[in-house]
Amino acid sequence: MMAPRKRSPLEIKTTEAHLCSISLRLKILGQVPFFRDLTASDHEWINSLFHEKDFDTDEVICLSGDAAEQLFIIADGRVKLLQHSLEGKEILLDLLTPGEFFGALSGLGNDVYPETAQAHTNCCILVIGRETFQHVLQRYPAVALKLIDIMAGRLRTANERVHQLSALSIEARIASILLMLADKFGERKGNELLLQVPLSREDLAGMSGATTESASRVMSRFQKDGLIRSGRKWVAVIDRAGLEALAGKA
Template identity: 35%
Template sequence: MSHHPVHRGCARPHHCSPDVRMQVMARSPLTRALTREQREELDGHLQALSWAAGDPLMVAGDTPGGVYLVMSGRVRITRDTVDGDEITVDLAAPGDVVGPLDTTVVPTPDSAWAMETTCALFLRTESLAEVVETFPALALALLRLQQERLTRAREREVARTTRTVEQRVAGVLLSLADSLGQERSDGSVLLQVRLRRDDIAGLASTTVESTSRAMSRMKRKGLIDSGREWVALLDVPALAAL
């Protein structure tokens, strides 16, 4: 491809409209079980914030004092290693929740960076405790999200010792396709995010060099196509089989 296929968002921070906020809350795992009226009531507890590309939503060790519900944009979640390196541990898209899922103020082990212009709704810890009591469906969603985070962490640890690098990379690409994939006219799936090799390496719990070699093999086999900060899945069934 001669041009970058991933869409760019608005280049300037902005606030999301009430309609956009309702739409995203309707599909967020934290709030989608609420009724429209409950989401509108919850919206009164939320503060709309925005960041330009490269800005931090939070930095490891900080106490953000709440969670962010991403409205638009993409967010890179990173963690520092004992060697002082920074690895990508997750990517957040509209509807995802970023920050400690806790009803008490706790420090965050992760940093979060806007990958493009990003808008999010901030729910303070004190308000989270209050709305959990008010909306039982939100309390249940909170428990489920906490469990899902623990499950993903365990699965990544197991995968490091039971799967090859190529299998782990394929799993990462398929997972990203579920949340960020855009199906194109030729049947391929473009990941709508500016994705670096070290992002994929961090998500696959391996090195950048090993990730590049695995993706080169996939490209030769016709499973994927890729370029600078973009990846397209050409053969999803074959990747799933791998």
């Protein structure tokens, strides 16, 4: 007799289109790093320039290589940033949450979108076009300066990822990714830190530059060593210090 499958501890919330209200939009715009220091009336004016669009799970929002004409801000739901290897393999670069932005604008140094963005859950996305966003930058020069700083930080992070993929062991890379996801999605459940995001072995393999088989072996070893607890598409961190030691961050 087969043992019953473990029930996932994740609390997945489904986004409904009608939940992307004006109050939510204003709240999210106030959380965006380059809009955060503006006033409530500024946020109301900026909100009037955005239009919202709903995406179903797995629906593509923008494609890598397409002309960069829009900037996207997540109001509700989660978005995957992807690239494809020369062999056509899908590589998961990041998982974005409400208040984070993606896309690019040709006026800010990007002629094309650097990554493909795909809805990880049902999403409500705020969208603004290139010419309209130029009006925002002209009215608030400080926004442009902050945006440049943020983009420079993202470039540094991307360079660090390249270093990790080329210099660190698979164990160190996966430990580092689990720590990053724990900081972003972790929710304390007793003595564990549950990553409140569906996470498959394929996702971990894509983020770490490993094969799915190698990622599965490493995760099994981590579980055996008491560093994590995991099931189908979920992970809980038990020994953060142990993962930090493996990642070289202790």
